[in-house]
Amino acid sequence: MEKNNYEEMSNEQLLAEVKKEKTSKKYHAFGIGFLAGILIFGFGAWILSPEKRIGFLIPMIFPVFFIYKLLKNPRNTSELEKVLKERGLI
Known part of the structure; x- marks a missing residue:
């Protein structure tokens, strides 16, 4: 997986990364819930x-x-969150 340099990205690109992270977290939560349902059943x-x-x-x-x-x-998003706070996007 490629490492992103968040400090060189524009504000629009950073907000797109945040959107990707939220979508990824939703898919992971759905997958874990689905697999847990299979286990319970x-x-x-x-x-x-x-x-x-x-x-x-x-x-x-x-x-x-x-x-x-x-x-x-x-996924570790601490660096992304740090850059967002510095720019005042959160």
Whole structure:
């Protein structure tokens, strides 16, 4: 991923970056919620099933892994926020 030099950007470009960040955060929140819903549904189905087979829980590892990856790598926006505050755009 390319590193942006926020201090060389114009005000319009900075505001476009803020918009991208907000959209990205919404998609991440939706993805985490969707995967959490899959987990809850899967565990609920496993608990309510008359035959408790452990093999049914193995596919539940995938949503846990993807949720972990989404939470582990958040985008660092502190530099962008610092430049926005300096220019008085926030």
